[in-house]
Amino acid sequence: MGLRDVLPGGGTSSVTGGMFGDGSPTFLTSKIDWIINWSRRNSLWPMPFGTACCAIEMMASAASNYDLARFGMERMSFSPRQADVLICAGRVPYKLAPVLRRIWDQMPQPKWCVSMGACASSGGVFDVYSMVQGIDTIIPVDVYVPGCPPRPEGLIYGLMMIQEKIREESLSRHFEHRAEDPSSVARPHANDAQVVGLTGPFGNSTQQEELSNKESGATEEPPEELIP
């Protein structure tokens, strides 16, 4: 998908005789890029997905002391259909994973995602049976904000990095940025190998697993092929 498909009246024949005069599309698109990116990055509407203490910091960021409205984030959009950037603030249990995925699927393009805090980014200390080990296994993430929870400055810095990312985007590469296969709707973002790699066993939990298997009167044995 190239420049000529994107511009109105584009195409080989119309460039020379069309609205672009002598046809210097490079110059023209750079200006359109600039205007569009400028308006996009200064009117981001966040979709708050707050599930834990990170949400408190997110609310503080939007309140008067830190005032996200300075960055054009005038309105927390509680409908995904009017939102541009998903802020996932807090831990996400597996039971909530399909909800998060559906909200992401409902957001219109262009859209970005901030993973706020240790739990959203990696599962944090919750390396347990019930918790998603990083929302990047569920949805694509643009910026990770570390912290437990991050201070509002951290979140604002993350959102400014989103703005930087938008600044570098170009309409000519727009559809590469926005590539999303319809079949990926409601499916994991990461493939199996990535998920297992991201969440490799460590620490006490594996030891407990060995220990409990040794002594267990476990009644439910999982199918062999599901055990890593």
Add this chain to the structure above:
Amino acid sequence: MKAGLDAVEEGPHPSERSTGSSDGKIDDPDGHPSVVALLLRFGDSVSGHRVSAGTQHVVWIDSARNLEILHWLRDDQDHQYDMISDITAVDYGAGRPIDVVYQLFSTVHKRALRIRCELPLDGLEIDSIVELWSAANWLEREIYDLFGVTFRKHPDLRRILMPHDYEEGHPLRKDFPLRGRFSRAEQTRRALDQSVEHSYIAEEMDLGRDPQQAAPIIGTKDGVGSEISDE
């Protein structure tokens, strides 16, 4: 310090503490009239008694008679345990029985009492007490979900915290691995295969008003129960 670090190396292990019920030992029940009355009336069904944390009286009873004994504790004029503060369960690991714990409180006599029933691992069944306290409904569902204890005659025994189609077992059991039984990839795939509508049921948000779900309020002073009404 050395021993502590060694323990970290070895990882978690089942508690070695005795639950104290099988020896039939009875602590001094004098401070608590309900314990005295329980021993007199249901002495053959009481398998132990402890005073815990100074004032908390704990009585182990026969799990087959839990409904009868709790019903008596709720309705007898001298006791009137009209509030079920909590129902929970404890797994001590190493093949020992799972305890179901009822924490009772009498708003009339301002007394608390803890009743425990031991359930062997091969017989995790006990009578539901939803007909005595409707608050027991979700608490028993939680125990069913996390420990796998089946409550007989429960009106709606489904999982409540874990997904409805969770197939890895009962997470709070000692024999349950911390990270679950399936691989993370499989868990992620199964999570996204869930139907959101199955977990977040609109009718359940309005539970108190649904005549199909409403359980009677019981334990009024004259013994006459009243139904939950729309007011």
